[in-house]
Structures are given as structure tokens and as C-alpha cells.
Amino acid sequence: MFMTDHLFKWTGFTLGHGARLLAILLIAFVLIRVLRILTRRLIAPAGSESAARVARMREQQTRTLVGILYSGGTAIIVIVAILTALPEFGFNITPVAAAAGLVSLSIGFGAQHVVRDFINGFFTVLEDQYVVGDTVRIGDVVGRVEHLTLRRTVLRDPQGAVVTIPNGEITKVANLSRDWGQLFLDAIVATDQPLDEALNALEAVAGDFRADPSWSPMLLDGPRVLGVESLAPNGTTVRLQVRTAPTRQDDVARELRRRIQIELAARGIRLGGLQRMQLVATEREIRRVAGQ
Template sequence: MNPPSPTSLVLAQSESPSEGLGEVLEGAREALPTAQNPCPNDGAICNWVLDQTDNGALASLLGEWLPKLVAVLLIFLAAAILSRLARRVITRVVTRTASESHDALRAITRRAPGAQSGLTPEQQAAIDARRVQRAETIASVVSSVAVFVIWLLAVFIALSQVGLNIGPLLAGAGIVGVALGFGAQSLVRDFLSGTFMILEDQYGVGDIVDVGEATGVVEAVTLRVTRLRDVEGTVWHVPNGEITRVGNLSQLWSRSLLDIAVAYDTDLDFAGEVITRVANGMAEEAEWAEEILEPPELWGVQQFGANEVVLRLVMKTRPASQWKVNREFRRRIKYAFDAEGIEIPFPQRTVWLRDEGVPAAAGIPDAAIGAGTAEPMGSGPRVQEGPDEDVPQDDAEDGEPGS
């Protein structure tokens, strides 16, 4: 005898055959074995799809994967919202920090209270533009890192939601990261160095810098490489990791440093007055007043050379204008020295004529042999000629300079 089916059992237990078909089907599903139930966990989505379509496979698929898909979509939506929020917060913080640093720097560069700023309005506008550009660059770099981290975490969480074991994936990523770290150390060093260069504002596009191997105008700065163009037009691509020190020759302001040499018999006070007069006259002209930011200063005697005394003059100039100012001042000081009779020194030599070691058979007249007296010569030695042969002379390279 065959056992009764679960459906017949449900119908037998019902009070009347006129009960709703839905209740019957529901009871039948509960009476079925677990292996034949498409919704073993009593999922609301699975049961609803099963009620609407009466398709167990579709109900089981949607009941299992639809919640996971919704969770993944919510994770990615949260990542997008966090990324946008992180960009705004980072941009606002970096801009505020750059503004405060810029205001402090402007306060430092100003002269005494009541005096005008050491920078012209055009320079201030250029500095403000550079501040904005620097803030945008820093914000872009930091935001990119933050967004990358947020989305990476979102991807890992989404993979875990769909049932994938992310443990081996994390371990593999760690191994790959270690391998890349060992294999691309120079590349990582370039990126880290470039990041700190941008964050610290060591230099920017348009600055004239000395990075050791090359000196020139910065044309581009990236996280990996800095591109320079030197005075001959050669373009240098310098990896940021190879830059161990940077000399910025045109940040905020520059200094025209001039070492002016005069002869030893020159009146130094008078020469200093002439130098100061020429420098002040140049600084007061409309053409050069925009280039020279502060009154020139004569610092005094810098050194004693073999043939000259060196006086040092300095002038604070606009960024990268020191070479132009130097060339014009040298031209003017040459004319001023010529007009005032101040001698610009040149290499000189003193020759001593002695009677020691002169052969008696040389037939040199006594009048041609000095008795230990010095005769200053010009820029080269002078030889006394005898009746038969030249008299050898002793050149004193470091003797007393003559006039």
C-alpha cells in the first residue's frame, strides 16, 4: 500500500476543501522535505518570487543573490559619497593651510612697519596664483590617495559580501606589493620625493633651480620627474628620487651680488661713493625701479686679491632678475670708473734684476745690472739686452704688485 502524499495529508487535515489554494500550497511547501524546498531559510524575497512566479529555481536565485547585489550597490554608493566628501574636506583644509602659510610668509618678507611691502603688486599676484596652484596640486594628490584607499576598501568589502574569501586575495596582494617594492625601489623613491617636494613647495613651474646635475627653469613637476631647461636650451629630465638637494634661485625675491675690484692704490672711500651713487641712480630710474625692490647696500671690502681690492654691493631684486640687473650695473660702473679715473685692475708683475749668478764673460755693461733695485714692469717680463746675448731674468709671480 502506497503512503499518502503530503498534499493529501494537508487536504485531509483541512476542515473543508473550499479553503484557499494559497493556504494549501503553503502547507504543502512546509510539509515537503528540506531538499525539495527552494526557500529553506524562509527568505522573504524567495517566498515572494515563488508565490508570484511559482518558479523554484528563479526564486532560489533571486532570494540568494538579490540581497547581495543590493548590499554591493549600497557599499559602492557609500564609497562614492565618502570619496566626494573626502575631496571637499581635503581641499578646504589644504586651501586654509596654504593661505595661513602664505600670510605668514608675506609678513616675514615685509620690511619695517610703515614701509611698503618688499614685493610689487604684480609679484604679489604671481605669488597668490602660485599659492592657489600649489593648494590645488596638493589637494589633488592627497585626494587621489584618499579616494584610492576608500574604493579599495569598498571592493574588498563587496567581494566578501558575495561570498568570496578575501584572505588569500589580501595575502597575494601583500606578496605582489612586496615584490613591487623590491623591484621598483627607485620608482617608489621618485614618487615619495615628488610628493614631499609638492607638499613643501620647494619649487614650482617657472622657478630657476639648481638640482646638482642641472640648473635651469622648471618647465614641469610631476610626482616622478622634474623637467628643466638650462640656459643653452637643453631639456633635463631629473627623477625626483635623484634630487638630494635643491637651490631655488627665484623664490619670492632674489639678490644681485656684485664683487667690484679696484686697484690697490685706489681711494676706497671714493670708490665706494661712486659705486653707491651709480647703484642708487639706477634703482631710482623708472625702468629699473620695478626690478630693484630695496635700496642698494655697499657691504664694504670683501677680500684682498693678488692684484685688486674687492668691494661687495648687494641689491634685492625681483625673482630671477638679478642677472639682468648685474649686467646693466657692470656697464654703468665701467663708464663711471672711466669718468672718475678709477683704475680697474689687471694682472701685473714685478721683475727684479740682480747681479747674482751673472757670468763675467757675458760682457754685460755694469750700467745694465741693477744693484738690488726693483723695477715694476707691465703685464709681462722685460729683458735687458747686452751686446752678445739676452740676460735671463727671474719672474716673480707673487711679488709686490705695481701700478
């Protein structure tokens, strides 16, 4: 009789609660699979529209965002499934939900900075502000993005130092790797040198530089000689403008300076700079100093 009663109870549980538990698990599994399929389509969408989309979104940004969506969505589905299944075992989830709410509230007050880091990191990825490999300026730090998560951004500066910045502290970012870069290069010609000849020399340097197949892929516009920028006792400043591929400004500037120096020297044109001073003394003064 005892065994029969337990058998009936187990059979009733299996037919009632067990069926509902199975349905909950099945629905959760299906939702997770659907979420996985949808997020994968973000990485590899089909058709011509997808090609345009991939062109707009970088792979690193897309994969990071997909990982966030999939992990967050899976966590929500699992939590909802557990809370839905608990009443089938006789648990009252009202106190559990209330306790979870209090714990979440306490954590929220105690970890406001962490929450702010995660929110800022999420929008950094979502808005494609920068990705791994970009060169950025954050505050007074300039460096290459080595690592990017929801909580922090890791940069490596030109000296090789690794700088870790919590995303919540980032209020302004200058991305130096997007679209193009630009530089202005000044050449100071001595005031006693022929200015027109110097301008012709700079134009020749700019033309040869544009035609050089080793450097032309880095140039988007220019170099262009803008003309006289300023006048000073130590020389006349002539300015050149160059628009380059991202992060190639320094390389282009170094090569341009080298070519300008060589071309002006070949034409006998002296660059300006600090005035050289020649001290002239009388014979009496020389004897007085020598006597001392």
C-alpha cells in the first residue's frame, strides 16, 4: 500500500509538474538556439545588404557586440527558466524575488563605478567609437588599443608603457585611426635667401613625393605648398599641407623634411633658424683680455 501511494504520487508529479518542467526546458533550449542563430547572422549575414553592413562594421566590434548579446540573452533566459521551474517543486518564488531585489539594490549602491564602467564600455562597442588596433587619445594618454572589454580599455603608449583606463572614466576620445590624418609642415627659409626659388624647390619636392610609388599609397591629398605662413627676423616660414592615411603622418613628415633639406641644399638655399652672432673685438680689447 505504501509503495502504491508513492507510485501514484510520482506518476501524478511526472504527468503534471514533469510535463511542465520539460516544456520549460524545451522552450529555454529553443530560445537559446534561436538567439545563437540570430547573433551568428550578425557576424556573417547573407546577400548584398550584408556586404554593405560588413563594410560599415568592423569585425572586432561585431564580434564583441555579438558576444555581449549572446551572453546577456542566455543569462536572462536561464534565470527566467529557473524562476518559472521553481514553483513546480513547491517553492514560493515571491520571497526569493524580493531577496534578489534587495541583493541587487545593495550591489548596485556598492558598485556604482563598476556599473558605470560596463555601461560606458557597452556604448563604446555599440557606437564603434574605437576597436582593438586603433590609435586613440584618451585624456593626456595617446596609444594603441591593445585590449577592450566592457569594463576597461588597455592602451600601449609610444614609450611601450601599458595604460589601463576604466571605461567609466572616459569622457572624451580622439580616434586617430579613422578615415585620414593630416599634418602641416613648416620650412623656415633664411631672410637673405631667394624666396621664390625656395618655393619652387618645395613645389618640386612635393611633386616628386606624390609621384613616388613607395609613398603615394600613404598620401590622400598633397603635399601642397600653401605659401608663406609667417615672417620673422630669423626667416620666412613656408607651410606645406599633407593629408595621409591614418597614423602615417609622422612617417610622411620625416621623409618630407629629409627631401626638403636635400633639395634646398642642392640649390644652395640656406634654411633659417637661430641667428648666428659674430663677436668683433678691437686689438686693444684682445690684449687686455689676454693680459688677464
